[in-house]
Amino acid sequence: MKRRKHSEKENDPQQCCVLCKLPDNSPEKYGEKITVTQHDITVHYFCLLMSSGVYQRGEENEGIHGFLVEDIKREMRRSSRLRCGVCKKKGASVGCSIKSCRKMVHLPCGMKEEFIFQFTGLFPSFCKEHRPSQSVARSSPLRTPLSCSVCLDSIEPVLSYTILKCPCCHSSWFHRECIQHQAWSAAMFFFRCTICNNKDQFQQEMLRMGIHIPERDASWELEENAFVELLHVYQHCDAVKCRCRSGRHYSASQGKWEVVRCKFCGSSGTHRQCSSLELYEDRWACVSCVSAVNGDDALPRHTQTPQSVPKITRRQLKRRSSLHSGLVCKRSSLRLNSPGEILRGLAGQISQLQSIPVVIKRDGAFKAALRILRHPNFTPHHALAVRFSGGKQCNDVNSLNLRRFMRLLVNEIQNSTLFEGPENTKNLTLDSQALRDDLYFDVGCMLALSLVHGGPPLHFFSQALYKSLLQLSLDSSPTLQDLGNTLLATKVKMIQDAESIEELKEAVRSASEYLHVAGCSQNVDSLSDKHILVDDMLNFHLVTRIHLPLQRLREGLNTLGLFDQIQMNPEAFSTIFCCPSHKISADTVADLFFVQFSDDVVKKMKETTINGFWRQYLHECEEGRCATSLEEILIFATSVDVEPAVGFSPTPSVSFLHPVDSVEVLPQRQPSHNHILLPVLPSYQLFKSHMEYAVCQLTVMQSL
Template sequence: MSLPCMLCGRQDDCPEKYGEKKTLHNLTLHYNCLLLSSGIWQRGEEDEGIYGFLLDDIKKEVNRAKKLKCCLCKNRGASIGCVTPRCKKSYHYPCGVEKECIFQFTDSFRSYCWDHRPVQHVHSSQLGGSSHCTICLETIEHTPSYHVLHSPCCKSSWFHRDCLQYQALSAGLHFFRCSVCNNKDKFQNEMLRMGINIPERDASWELEENAFHELLERYQHCDVEMCICPNGREFNKPDSKWEILRCQCCGSKGTHLACSSLMKYNQGWDCTECKNIVCTPGKRSRPGSLTPSETRGHLGYGMNQPSPKGPRKSVVLRPIHAISDILQDLRLQLCRNPIYLLVKKESIWDSSVKAFRKSSFSPFHTIHVKYKEFNLRKAYQEHNVSTSEYFHLLLKSLENSILFEGSERKNLSMDPDALRDNLYFEAGRMVAVALVHGGPAPGFFSRTLFYCLIYEPQHVQPILDDVADPDVLQAIRTIQSCHKINSLKSAVNQYFEYLQNTGSLHLVQAVSDKALLVKDILAYHVIRRVQQQLESFKQGLKTLGVLDKIQAHPTAFWSVLCMKQEKLTAKVMTELFTVAYPEDIYTNRQSDTSFWIDYLEDTEEGSTAVSLENILVFVTGLDSIPPAGFNPPPTVHFSHRAVPAADRKHNCLKLPILPSYIEFCKSLDQAICKTLPKA
């Protein structure tokens, strides 16, 4: 049988209500009864007596309490008295709790009777009405009382006293705070004043046996969207491409090295959730339409669409990084080990897919390209095949493939066969590899597709230009042209089946409702319809860490992915090419260099038979400067040779030393024109 407390006389053993019950040297006491008694203080250490109360002091307090009668239950042992001067009420701790007295578990542990207890003063504008207790979510009236407490830090937050007390006992001093705004100091001070007991101990969830046992377990699971490990997501083989690397920020997500195109275990990797947090220093206004003046320098943000509507990565406040520097950093992953791609020039897309899927292919190796004839057994090697030229042809083929739709600015198409064959992943991978290995800028992504790469797709709103299907375009224009509710309802009936099947059907009660219809049709047709294709494409773009860089530096990648390259100028070409001479040639080098510069300037003015782009194609195979720059840098070599020639593999233009500018210009015109396609 449980012994009664020597102060309150009750046998209850309820730590939540009365504190822990302890017996020592024939003294049985509730902790709260002892702690709040008016005639005793903790004069010992924590391990002396009972919680620091010395045995002699406890006996004296018990004897003192025997002389005092509780004004509530009329029994003796009333060791607690109201601290208000001239108030003579004495009571047991349990009786005081039942009578709604206030006990302050701080400082000198004062007690207040029901007549003198502290109250909360709430502004009249916050009184009346009801809301939900933010702990138990039950309805609560906005009237401060003993059982209802108002938050000192959140004007609209109200709590049940019992809810707060149980939360405080569970959370302890270190974790008890406002459940709405997370304020700790102001909230705790007010709750202590109003009689909430906040024990100075660790949280209950930290006191459980083996509370942190799971922290000793290493996370072993591949969480990327498309795991390519043949043995499954749980498979982990150290020192191989199937070793699982954990997120360097949270450690609670993982990826196989191969699944994220990582080459080394010590290479950093961030999971999607952490990447969103790291890349989001604060809330920003919505991104808006990009005017031509804005697209070259930064992403303009306004109120036009398309516009992400949720928390997003900041674009405006990021320092602008040069795209060449970003891609050069990614090139540091590449090793010098060569890998040869044998592709057909006439079917470069299909043959490239096969080459990329070979087990010997690795995006981390230096890529060399060989073209082969239609007969697979009769392959030949062109010594002047440049990697940049190959990627130019590949991206041009990709732009015009079935994977994209649209005229100039492309969005992903919905091709189930291509999705099943994983071609969208291959397309993303090829774009990533092309950018890092010196290929040209794609320049054909639509603004909506670009936003879907850097934001969550559900926060992106497409525009009318994104629609390539003429039937869908006609439906949208029909709905947009409605200026009366009857005509709008007629249009809805006309396209009822389509709207219902695409989840775009809404009840229309006003002409303004057509905006919501159009918005949902666009979102479905351009984004939701190709959600799987988009995710597969993004997985491919993660190769070599390209997608991470796009999301971290969207300003730099905007012009690369979405804008056609600017026209070349003579000044740009002069700075691009380095002029060199063999050591055994002694001639008027200044005159030869002047011929080259004059030729570039005349070409820009249209005085020669070619264009600056023709010259660059003649030397490198590209008509624009790739985002990562040329590797090796283009050079001009003067020598005693008969005609100009180009070595595309080394980006080298070999020019003859001629006595006059007219001869120089004529010879270069003829050499370049021979390589141009016939009109």
């Protein structure tokens, strides 16, 4: 196996590479140019990696990163007898990896001839006839004109050597040269699709298509003092009227003249005295961020007094304007992020080196979560090591035990006495004992931890509860259905269904105690008064009286900073908290799985047929023509029936089994890797029966 490393050996720009015979020193194109003076050898590192007759047989500190000098000289002698098929000169050291192909080239000539060089495994090379290619799914419509997602120039959506596309989404197309520049700059840790932000599958495909991804930090991380501006703290009062005699730029270390920065953007500030803040208050939001978070209007500009403008130098004014414009762009990009991306960002606060043991006993997941929250040494920044009583401890925090624990926890919370109402549209209840025990805060903390640790989407908040939680204006008043099957719902229904003034007065008398507590008592003079009574009772029960539980729930949800992100992205997170309007579909499930085809042409043809069987089977499950459901198929592959809010990790994948006698082979599952293996079978009916048997067998075993 060839290995890639960086070198510190001296370079001579005047010497030519002994393999490609070029003096060019272009690390991005040909790799590092390395000179070994004692042996008078100069070589491009990529020329060594791609040469067909030399391998790294030494240690890392021997020769050139493991390429022994004797082996390099032997490769020089071998290639000196081979003629390049492009420039017709001798010294061609790179050959097509297909054994039946005899094409030989120099590395630079191969690039001109559109060879593909794969920087992985044994570093194979492929000529124009045998190189890997991409394909466009028939079901993905192309929108023209398209633009390169890197340079933004217009691009013709026709796949070729120079035009590539992202394998994960249908909207990211780019020039080969552009994506190579991006890979060189972003490197392994930051190189991902600029549209869908996929990393693992995207990098795997780019390596297959010959894109070199350096194994180092991104170029911007390596610059000296690259982030020095982040060390500057904003120290300026932006209040409409600054009362400080020392001016807007003065900031005391404490007291009323200390500048407090905006809790959202950090690039606006005010003296405590200028905004009437108490000495203990340190959470203040500027006008722009308040408007953006509440959705009142577009972001307004910061207001300044005419007297304050001349006192600011032009350099300071330029710096402030750039800071604010950058903030607007950043906030806009945050709003465009998916909840999964935001949750994955929050999960970066969790240390995988330290874990908290979680033991689920017979009393259930809720009690287990409560025990760890009430533990004096609890911190949300540690991973969770989950095990069920009687089972073995699992060392992998992203194991099946963790998924099962989070699924049980969310289910117990939504069915607890803290929530009421129909399934999938729950509202918060007022429980005095839960208030005394501070359970509302604990539940908020549990839900936040579940979402960040890879738990399922909640999907049980009513729209009214979600908007009340975020203090958003309700588009419509709460309805009787929001109450569910409760005693109060019966009394409210009697008032709503009253058809005469006598029936209405009788219904009001039966609910008089509740009306008195709610402050809704009034004389009923006409039948139309019932609508006002019903609205008042519903608003009091579902909004007004649960103000304190809502507040504690908000504070619990802000564990790991989740609620702050929800406030900045309310529409995106509504799909996580509230029940979605559409059910899971066959296309959705199919798109979750990355299909791993074989490199062998004959096997790939068979696998393509089985992939068609797989998609047909999913559609029949959606239409109810199979013994299994789409949710059961997800459980078979991943052990969960819905995609986690944070997304699957690793990405679900499908590969294929090629046994000699495939008739008796059943589909296999690797749920810890979100992977299933489909057998190559001769007919769809046989494939369907095998899938149904395997999935149903698992369903029966789990129900025991």
